[in-house]
Amino acid sequence: MMISCGNPFLKVYRDHRTKTISSIESIKKVHKMSNSLSVLIIGAGVAGISAACKLLEHGITNVTILEAKDRIGGRVHSVEFDGSYVDLGGQWVHGEDGNIVYDLVKDFDLLGTSLNTYEDNTYYLSDGSVVDKNLSDKIFEIGYNVLYDEEDATKYPGPYGDYFIKRYNEKIVEEFKSDKEILKLAKYFEHWFHKFYTCLDPAKTWFDISTHGALSVFKQCDGNQQLNWKKRGFKTILDVLMKKFPDESKCLPVEEKIFLKKEVNKIIWDDTTEASPTVRCFDGTSYKADHILITTSVGVLKKLHKSLFEPRLPAYKVNSIEHISLGVVNKILLKFPTKWWPDDTLGFSLLWNETDSLNLVNEVPAIGPIDENRCWLEDVFGFYVIDSHPRVLLGWVVGKMASEVEYMSDEDIIASCMFVLRKFLGKLYDIPDADGVLRSKWGTDPHFCGSYVYVSMDQEKHNASAKDLSEPLVSKKWNTPTLLFAGEATSAQHYSTVNGAIETGFREAERIINLYKN
Numbered sequence: 001m002m003i004s005c006g007n008p009f010l011k012v013y014r015d016h017r018t019k020t021i022s023s024i025e026s027i028k029k030v031h032k033m034s035n036s037l038s039v040l041i042i043g044a045g046v047a048g049i050s051a052a053c054k055l056l057e058h059g060i061t062n063v064t065i066l067e068a069k070d071r072i073g074g075r076v077h078s079v080e081f082d083g084s085y086v087d088l089g090g091q092w093v094h095g096e097d098g099n100i101v102y103d104l105v106k107d108f109d110l111l112g113t114s115l116n117t118y119e120d121n122t123y124y125l126s127d128g129s130v131v132d133k134n135l136s137d138k139i140f141e142i143g144y145n146v147l148y149d150e151e152d153a154t155k156y157p158g159p160y161g162d163y164f165i166k167r168y169n170e171k172i173v174e175e176f177k178s179d180k181e182i183l184k185l186a187k188y189f190e191h192w193f194h195k196f197y198t199c200l201d202p203a204k205t206w207f208d209i210s211t212h213g214a215l216s217v218f219k220q221c222d223g224n225q226q227l228n229w230k231k232r233g234f235k236t237i238l239d240v241l242m243k244k245f246p247d248e249s250k251c252l253p254v255e256e257k258i259f260l261k262k263e264v265n266k267i268i269w270d271d272t273t274e275a276s277p278t279v280r281c282f283d284g285t286s287y288k289a290d291h292i293l294i295t296t297s298v299g300v301l302k303k304l305h306k307s308l309f310e311p312r313l314p315a316y317k318v319n320s321i322e323h324i325s326l327g328v329v330n331k332i333l334l335k336f337p338t339k340w341w342p343d344d345t346l347g348f349s350l351l352w353n354e355t356d357s358l359n360l361v362n363e364v365p366a367i368g369p370i371d372e373n374r375c376w377l378e379d380v381f382g383f384y385v386i387d388s389h390p391r392v393l394l395g396w397v398v399g400k401m402a403s404e405v406e407y408m409s410d411e412d413i414i415a416s417c418m419f420v421l422r423k424f425l426g427k428l429y430d431i432p433d434a435d436g437v438l439r440s441k442w443g444t445d446p447h448f449c450g451s452y453v454y455v456s457m458d459q460e461k462h463n464a465s466a467k468d469l470s471e472p473l474v475s476k477k478w479n480t481p482t483l484l485f486a487g488e489a490t491s492a493q494h495y496s497t498v499n500g501a502i503e504t505g506f507r508e509a510e511r512i513i514n515l516y517k518n
Contacts, residue, residue, distance in 0.1 A: 036062065037060055037062060037290055037516060038062040038063075038064070038288070038289040038290050038291075039051075039055055039060060039062065039063050039064075039289055039290065039291045039292075039293060039512060040063075040064050040065075040066070040277075040279055040287050040288075040289035040291070040292045040293070041063065041064065041065045041066070041293045041295060042065075042066050042264055042267075042279065042292065042293065042294050042295060042296060043065075043066075043067060043068075043074065043294070043295035043296045043487070044065050044066075044067035044072040044073070044074065044258050044260075045072075045073060045074020045075060045076065045295060045487070045501065046073070046074060046076055046237065046238070046241070046498055046501045046502050046505065047074075047295040047486040047487045047488070047501040047502065047504050047505040048065055048067075048074075048293070048295040048486070048505060049065070049072065049238060049241055049242065049254060049505070050241055050501070050502045050504075050505030050506055050509070051293055051295070051486060051505035051506070051508055051509040052065055052252075052254050052257060052505075052509075053241050053242060053243075053252055053254055053509075054505070054506050054509035054510065054513070055509045055512065055513070056252045056253065056254065057252065058509075058513045060512070060513065060516075061253075063257050064257055064259070064287055064289065065254075065257050065258040065259065066259055066262040066264060066279065066281065066287070067258055067259065067260050067261075067262060068261070068262060068263045068264070068447045069260065069261070069447050070260050070261055071260070072238065072255075072258060072260075073089075073235055073238060074089075074295075074297075074448075074501075075089040075090060075297075075442070075448065075451070075452070075488075075498075076089050076090045076234045076235060076237065076238065076498060077089040077235075077440075078232075078233025078234055078235035078236075079233075079438060081333065081335065081389065081392065081436070081438055082335055082389065082391070082392075082436065084231050084388050084389045085229075085231060085232060085233035085235070085388055086233070086333055086386065086388055086389060086392065086438060087229075087233055087234050087388075088331055088333075088438065088439075088440040089234070089440065089442075089451075090234045090497075090498040091228075091234060092114060092225070092226040092227055092228060093105075093111060093224075093226075093227040093228075093229075093498075093499070094220070094221060094225050094226070094227075094497060094499070095220060095221025095222055095223045095224070095225055095499075096221065096222065096223030096224060096227075097221055097222040097223050098221045098222070099221040099223070099499045100499045100502050100503050100506070101237055101498055101499045101502060102221070102223070102227070102499075104237065104240050104241070104502075105236070105237065105240055108240070108245070108246055110229060110230065110232065110236055110240075111227040111228065111229065111230070112227065112228050112229075112230045112387070113224060113226075113227065113228070114226040114227065114228045114387050115346060115385060115387055116226070116346045116347060116384050116385055116386070116387075117225070117226055118196075118226075118347075118384070119140075119144065120346060121136070121140065121346070121347065121349040121382070122136070122345070122346075122347075122348070122349065123136045123189075123192075123349045123350075123351050124348055124349065124350055124351065124424045124425060125188070125351050125353060125424070126350070126351065126352045126353050126356035126357070126423060126424060127353060127356065128423070128424065128425075128426065128427040128428075129427075130428070131185065131351065135182070135185070136189075138175065139172070139182075139185070139186055139189045140189070142168065142171045142172060142175060143164075143168055143189060143190075143193045145171075146164055146167045146168045146171065147164070147193070147197065148215070149167075149215075150215040150216060152167065153211050153212075153214070153215045153216070154211075154212065154215070154216060156211050157211060157212060158211060158457075159206070159207040159208070159209065159210070159211065159457055160197070160201075160206045160207070160209035160210065160211045160214045161194065161205065161206035161207040161209070162207065162211075163211045164190075164193065164194075164197070164206065165190065168190060168193070169186075169190075172186045185351075188351040188352065188353065189351065191351075191352065192349065192350075192351055192381055194206055195379055195381035195396075195398050195399065196381055197209075198327075198329075198398045198399055199329050199381070199396050199398050201214055201327070201454035201455075201496075202326075202327025202328055202329040202398065202402075202450075202451050202452060202454055203325065203327050203454055203456060204327070204399060204400040204402075205399065205400065207457075208325070208456050208457055208458070209454060209455070209456060209457070210455045210456060210457050210459070210460045212455070212460065213454070213455020213456070213459070213460060214454075214455065217455050217492075217493065218455070218493060218494070218495065218496070219493040219494065221494075221499070228387040228388070229388070230387075230388075231387070231388045231389075233388070234498065237498065237502075241254075241502070242254045242255070261283075262281050262283070262285070263281060263282045263283075264279055264280070264281055264282075264308070265280055265281060265282050265307075265308070266278075266279070266280040266308065266310060267279050267280075267292060267294075267308055267309050267310065267483070268280075268310045269292060269309065269310070269311075269473060269475055269482045269483040270311055270473075270475035270476055270477055270478075270482065271310060271311070271477070272477055274288075275288070276288045276289065276290065276478070277289055277290065277291070277292050277475070277478065277482050277483075279292060290478075290480070290482075291480070291481065291482060291484060291512055292482060292483050292484070293484045293485070293486060293508055293512075294483065294484065294485050294486070294487075295485075295486045295487045295504075295505065296447075296487065297326065297447070297448045297449060297450060297487065297489070298321060298324050298326050298450075298453060298469065298487070298489035299326045299448055299449025299450040300446075300447065300448070300449055301321045302321055302322060302326070302449065303446075303449055305318065305321050309483075313473070314473070316468050317468060317469070317471070317473070319462055319463075319464050319468065320464045320465060320466075320468035320469040321469065322462075322464070323456075323458055323459045323461075323462040323464035324453055324459055324464050324465075324466070324469060324489055325453060325454055325455070325456035325458060325459050326449065326450035326451070326452070326453050326489070327402075327450060327451060327452070327453070327454055328402040328403045328442055328443035328450050328451050329396065329397070329398050329402060329442075329451045329452075330396075330397040330402050330403075330405060330406065330439065330440045330441065330442060330443070330451070331394055331395070331396065331397070331438075331439065331440045332380070332394070332395040332396075332397060332413060332417060332437065332438075332439050333386075333392050333393075333394055333395075333437065333438040333439070334383070334392065334393050334395065334414070334417055334434040334436070334437055335389070335391055335392050335434060335435060335436035335437070335438075336391050336392075336393070336432055336434050336435065337391070337432055337435050338391065338432060339390055339391050340429055340430065340431055340432060341385070341393075341429065345385065346384065346385055347382055347383060347384030347385055347393070347394075348382055348383050348384070348393075348421075348424065348425060349381065349382040350380070350381060350382050350383075350420070350424055352378055356423075357374070357378055358373070360374075360375040360377060360378065361373060361374070361375045363419070364377060364416055364419055364420075365415045365416065365419055366408070366411075366412030366413075366415045366416045368401075368404075368405060368408050368412060368416060369401040369404035369405060369407075369408075370401075371400050371401055376397070376399075376401040376404070376405050377416055377417075377419075377420050379397060379398050379399035379400075379401060379402070380395045380396065380397055380417070380420065381396060381398065382395070382396065383395045383417075383421065384396075395417060402443060403443030403444060406439070406441040406443055406444045407444070410437050410439070413437055413439065414433075414434050414437050417434070418431070418433060418434060452488060452495070452496035452497075453488065453489045453495050453496055454495075454496065465492070466489065466490050466491055466492045466495060467492055469485055469489060469490045470485050470486070470490035470491075470492075470504065470507075471485070472484040472485065472508075472511065480515070481511065481512075481515070484508045484511065484512070485508070486501075486504040486505050486507065486508045487501055487504055488500045488501040488504070490504045491503060491504050
């Protein structure tokens with residue numbers, strides 16, 4: 001349950017521990033006299049860096065950030081690729097109104113409008129033909145309207161896949177009656193929409209997604225949903241947060257507070273044997289602080305919470321960690337020696353017919369993972385142009401096998417993707433071999449264990465919530481919110497986004513700041 005920042009100690013916690021104003025006032029006096037208030041942040045992703053920036057801006061300078069990886073940014077990961085930056089993680093600024101990312105950068109001419117909105121697609125069939133654009137636009141519009149009809153969706157509790165299939169097919173039949181060829185084509189589109197939607201909400205299947213959660217919990221920021229970074233990469237937001245941009249002379253000393261390759265193996269947040277909350281690392285170092293802010297992926301917490309925290313977390317917190325769903329979506333970025341597609345092409349959306357789908361496992365040169373005799377390549381629903389590089393196509397990998405694909409070699413990935421591109425497009429284009437590839441591996445990376453969260457049927461069943469995950473824990477010994485939580489999974493309405501992650505970092509920093517105000 002969220003605490004009011006303006007009055008943080010008027011809340012009664014779930015375990016009914018009531019904190020007295022007198023004990024808090026004594027803590028304030030000690031820290032004001034000694035100037036020793038210390039905050040330890042675990043994770044140097046955007047949530048952790050946002051929190052550190054906010055604390056430093058308010059004069060709380062005894063801040064330490066421990067980062068397990070050898071870089072900062074977390075799931076914001078911009079990588080140089082043949083002279084231009086591409087994003088393996090967060091890529092676009094989604095919306096303007098109420099979007100903290102947009103608010104932070106809107107005056108600096110850093111954002112542009114993406115060429116590709118994924119709404120004006122041309123669809124290609126696995127037999128090498130192109131779907132008539134007028135027809136595909138009609139079918140897409142029907143599916144798109146079902147995807148985003150929040151009012152209608154609230155009438156259908158249960159799995160999102162059940163809702164979509166029912167409403168989509170009703171509308172398809174209403175539009176096209178009994179035209180067998182169009183109805184068969186519409187079924188191929190239904191499969192495409194399944195893949196497209198599990199890119200937005202990264203479940204293994206849309207039957208795992210809660211209809212209520214998909215359209216009622218998440219709140220989209222109004223405005224342009226795909227603002228790009230003009231070849232700079234989303235990493236630019238880190239420089240803006242730290243005030244390295246636009247005037248480096250005003251830079252906050254955040255980076256000097258960060259210790260890389262610091263994997264934490266124990267967080268002691270309530271223990272009579274310790275003088276203050278303590279964090280220990282695998283390299284033998286330990287750190288003490290008044291407040292510990294956890295900003296790691298919820299996937300890391302799922303894996304480690306039983307051994308990481310001392311004492312163990314309360315039941316409601318464990319419930320939120322174990323049942324908030326974190327899925328996997330991956331990117332495959334293919335670089336070509338020449339741009340072989342026309343200038344007005346935004347990408348290639350792929351529709352498999354049933355025969356080609358069944359034969360794929362026997363035809364593909366580098367087989368990779370298979371599920372129920374289906375090849376992973378079926379779940380690459382298209383290859384699309386990106387704004388930052390004229391010779392790169394972006395393929396999205398979704399579904400049950402998205403993590404398993406991460407174990408494939410680059411050579412096998414390229415061979416498999418070239419097979420698919422030539423199967424669908426070889427009659428139309430002379431496609432050269434890709435000469436470079438970049439891939440994300442969010443599922444198997446032990447420091448993330450997934451891409452971003454979504455609201456699942458399992459989460460709904462167990463009543464797990466971002467509110468429970470974000471609630472700070474008060475130690476018995478130190479009588480103060482000792483353990484705090486931030487990160488995109490703790491955002492009630494903007495989960496799965498960079499702006500949501502930043503909001504939570506600011507939220508927890510302000511919680512600490514408000515504890516020590518006069």
